[in-house]
Amino acid sequence: MTSSMDSLRAVVFDMDGTLVDNMVFHNQAWVALARKLGLSMTAEDFQNHHAGKKNEEILPVLLGRPLLHDELNQLAEEKENHYRTLYRPHLRLHHGAESFINRLREARIPTAIATAAPQGNRELVLDGLGIRPLFTRVVGAEEVTRGKPWPDIFLAAAKALDVEPSACLAFEDAILGVRSARDAGMPVVGVTTTTSAEQLREAGAQWIVPDFTSLPPELEARLFRAP
CATH class of the missing domain: 1.10.150.240 (Putative phosphatase; domain 2)
Structure with missing residues (x-):
């Protein structure tokens, strides 16, 4: 079982409602x-x-x-x-997302996107904002048999990053997405763009944030502390 203070070695983002408030x-x-x-x-x-x-x-x-x-x-x-x-x-990244992604890159923490969005929607966001190169891997719905709340897409993202799911921090805004990441074995941050903090916690989110401008101190330590 993962300790609450174990290091987190990768980050997996949902796209719609998480990286962009759409x-x-x-x-x-x-x-x-x-x-x-x-x-x-x-x-x-x-x-x-x-x-x-x-x-x-x-x-x-x-x-x-x-x-x-x-x-x-x-x-x-x-x-x-x-x-x-x-x-x-209205295309734009959610508050604080660009700065947070850049911090992860500077710390050499691999990142992935796990999204059910079809290709045209991914192109609108990732290429429209020019952020596709910022991520190690983008995993789309066509790469898995079952969508969220099944854990398949988050497991595929962890595999693509070559990191155990328990060492991947997931960011999600939706009830089904939180359940998907939770059942993949990832600690989950719920982003309250679309769903209440209470509903996200009930679904399995361990932390709740409104955006990426600040993270709980525990997460800061687990992501960015010196090896």
């Missing part, structure tokens, strides 16, 4: 699609029950039936195009 635009796009399909869904419903899953997992649940490949792709792309149109004018 979930309100995702939620708006999902609610708009649901209404077009004659379904009733609120932004809170999506955030609490679906955020972190892959589109091919979300859409059959919403519609209550299996979808053929072409229909699934068409609906998913309609939603993602709407989201990108809504979010593009």
Whole structure:
């Protein structure tokens, strides 16, 4: 079992809602699609029950039936195009993220992104902000069979970094994402962009922060202390 003072040797970030505060635009796009399909869904419903899953997992649940490949792709792309149109004018890193990532790089701490976001959404954020080179590895939903809350994507990120999951610190904003990282064996920081501190703690987050401008002293020590 990992001691509370063991060193953390890598950091794995969720992207949407964590590195960028964009979930309100995702939620708006999902609610708009649901209404077009004659379904009733609120932004809170999506955030609490679906955020972190892959589109091919979300859409059959919403519609209550299996979808053929072409229909699934068409609906998913309609939603993602709407989201990108809504979010593009607001594209920016979350408060303190750039400084924190640079501190990790200076300390030679490897970093990864573990995200269910499809390729077009990753390109919007990572290439639109020019931050892709700052990360050791980007792990996308297509690299795992199951999305969050299954631990697969965080386990894949730890493997890509060649670091035991218990030595990877995860940052997540969503209930399902926190559960995913927790079940992968990672200590988790919950970021309150979209979800309350109480809900994140209940899901398994050990620490809660509003952004990256300051971390709890214990985490500072475990990440940046001298070897």
